[in-house]
Amino acid sequence: GQNIDQPTEMTATEGAIVQINCTYQTSGFNGLFWYQQHAGEAPTFLSYNVLDGLEEKGRFSSFLSRSKGYSYLLLKELQMKDSASYLCAVKRGFQKLVFGTGTRLLVSP
């Protein structure tokens, strides 16, 4: 079977740092994606981790531990425009993405 868990909602303050966790149990693991989705819009690609460790890209970083079935997305220097849902997705095999239900992040002034 497959199971992907993320917190439903998080709140943070502008300028702060927030970490969004994702745990997964799945067969055929072939990498983990993070997408950002603003309300009413399509998801946009943020990061892809296939090996253990931290990938940094500007204000956003993503971490993966395959042995623990765990990933996190770290957002630094939060801005109001970062208020969105963040979707964790596990790649199974070569084609399939299995998505969690997403974490809704609310950034306040």
Add this chain to the structure above:
Amino acid sequence: SQTIHQWPATLVQPVGSPLSLECTVEGTSNPNLYWYRQAAGRGLQLLFYSVGIGQISSEVPQNLSASRPQDRQFILSSKKLLLSDSGFYLCASTGVRPDTQYFGPGTRLTVL
């Protein structure tokens, strides 16, 4: 650069009516194409994917079907819509990064 088009952007259809949603991709040759549905408060659910013209894999048994008549065209269809078919339908394509899926703007379908 790659561009994914979807139309229509929004659609309101009565129960039992047919459906045809279209997705076209520019800027990428021989992409893998995907149809997802996002129901209110739920995660994205993969419906179909295609690795080439005429090649369709179905993930969830339902009253929907997909076709790929051209390399960069992907169509989602139904003969008779159900209330449960309401949702946000997203087309995705592999692109500059062949291991990554990029999403089109989506079609919001309401079945009444």
